[in-house]
Amino acid sequence: MVVVSYILRLHCALLLALAVNAAGNNGGGNSGTEEYLLNESCNVVIDVPGNRDVTLSAISGHVPEENCTVTFKARPGRKNVLTFSTFDLEEKNDGTCEEALELYDGEDANAPALTEGNGLCGTLTDIADFHESSSENVTIKFTTGPSGFGNGFILIITSVGEENCTDTEFKCDNGNCIDDGLRNNLRDNCGDKSDEDLWSQVALGVWEKLLEFGLPAAIGIIVAGAVVLTLLIVCCVCCICKCCCNKVTPV
Numbered sequence: 001m002v003v004v005s006y007i008l009r010l011h012c013a014l015l016l017a018l019a020v021n022a023a024g025n026n027g028g029g030n031s032g033t034e035e036y037l038l039n040e041s042c043n044v045v046i047d048v049p050g051n052r053d054v055t056l057s058a059i060s061g062h063v064p065e066e067n068c069t070v071t072f073k074a075r076p077g078r079k080n081v082l083t084f085s086t087f088d089l090e091e092k093n094d095g096t097c098e099e100a101l102e103l104y105d106g107e108d109a110n111a112p113a114l115t116e117g118n119g120l121c122g123t124l125t126d127i128a129d130f131h132e133s134s135s136e137n138v139t140i141k142f143t144t145g146p147s148g149f150g151n152g153f154i155l156i157i158t159s160v161g162e163e164n165c166t167d168t169e170f171k172c173d174n175g176n177c178i179d180d181g182l183r184n185n186l187r188d189n190c191g192d193k194s195d196e197d198l199w200s201q202v203a204l205g206v207w208e209k210l211l212e213f214g215l216p217a218a219i220g221i222i223v224a225g226a227v228v229l230t231l232l233i234v235c236c237v238c239c240i241c242k243c244c245c246n247k248v249t250p251v
Helices: 002-026 198-213 215-247
Strands: 033-037 044-047 053-058 067-073 079-089 100-104 137-143 152-162 169-171 176-179
Touching: 079 100, 079 137
Parallel strands: 033 053, 044 067
Antiparallel strands: 053 152, 067 137, 079 152, 100 137, 152 176, 169 176
16 A cells, blocks of 8 residues: 555656646646747747746647747846756757757847757757756747647746845755745756655656657556556455455354
8 A cells, every 4th residue: 555655646746747737738827837838929028037937838839940039038137047848849860950949048049059059859858957048038949840840848947046045045956046936846947856855856757758758648648547546546445345344253
């Protein structure tokens, strides 16, 4: 039963991760997050508050060979940490990007690049765990391929301070300061996952592994696992009841 309890807790965390990502896909649902759809945010500047994170979703709604640029601006004296909860952009056989996401350390695409080559593509395992701006501005540029794009991405942008954290902030292991309300939300706001407890970190790690099979497959695996876990619990309960009934001495 202890093993079942551990599996149940992990699966609950995975289901919560799925719900968080589904909310990001739909552009709503998390009160601690400001959520935007990329196809509705091209060529705009989005303010990043200190007490909430911002997500930018590119899941659908883009036409082939389209360029879209968005700038994120934190308060002066702070910077931005960028992480991904999902990422799947098409990569060519030669390793170059069919569709690409480029990151720039400034207020436009003329700023120094945070990404190498022609940008980011592939899956979560092919890119860095996080990217970080050196000032309050960071710009992203998304270019779709000739046939549109694959499963897309959900980008998480968090405004962070450095060194002297306030009483309402949490100090990450990497030295960044984030709002204390961003802890244990199944999003990597620090950039090193130190803002998440053990179960959240395990769930995030499993979620990232499942995403290697694609978002639809990851959802299917979690749902199937939930069904199997339910059947396992029912079987355990039935076995316990049967054992108890067998121990009852007839009058």
